[in-house]
Amino acid sequence: MRQAVAVARTQRGMGLFGLLFLLVLIGAVVLVGLKVFPTVNEYLTIKRAVNKIAASKPANVEDVRRAFEATKAVEYSIVSIGAKDLAVTKSGDDLVIAFAYNVEIELIPPVYLLMKYRGQAQ
Template sequence: MNARLPHARSQRGITLIGLVFWAVLISSVALLAMRVIPTVNEYLTIKRVVTRIASSGASTVPGIRAEFDKIKSVEYAISTISGEDLDVTKDNDRIVISFAYAKEIDLFGPVALLIRYNGRSQ
């Protein structure tokens, strides 16, 4: 007779291979996030600064670039671009400041991630 006991349950859980798989997957995602989030923060800071300068009423290209460099010297998050990297144009009597740059993030060994950021004032 092969009767089952009413309180007996089959074993459930995660195997060692499953545990290692999930540990590697979660640590890889965490590593990627820790490397990418500071660059996204820098991009958002640059975009905020560029929008503030464009709406402040600065009128000359050298003045706009000097204002960006002055803010960059105070703002610790901006390190990739300078005032010389900004493209300043006029659109319907509004100043539009645009920028574009590439950020290479070393992950491990020969593996790197290249992110291209571009933005403009609103």
């Protein structure tokens, strides 16, 4: 007769709780990413618009504000700032256009994520 030999078995793979934890973690990251993406897209659109306005060498502050309002009328993704929120200063012969704004993103009530955006024409 054969004798049964006890072999130590090691567990491999992920357990049910580990899998559930991983799914919740991935879900939270996807949720935050989906909520943050539109604000990053808006920031990039604003930065592109400000750079385009600065490249056109506007003569004064009113020209900058008028050009930004015209761009905002075309780009519907710009909702966080207006032309009056642009900080226009003079550096030598050029106008420097800068902006800064905050966006609160509601993740799961009462949890909010505060995004602070700031940029300047190059």
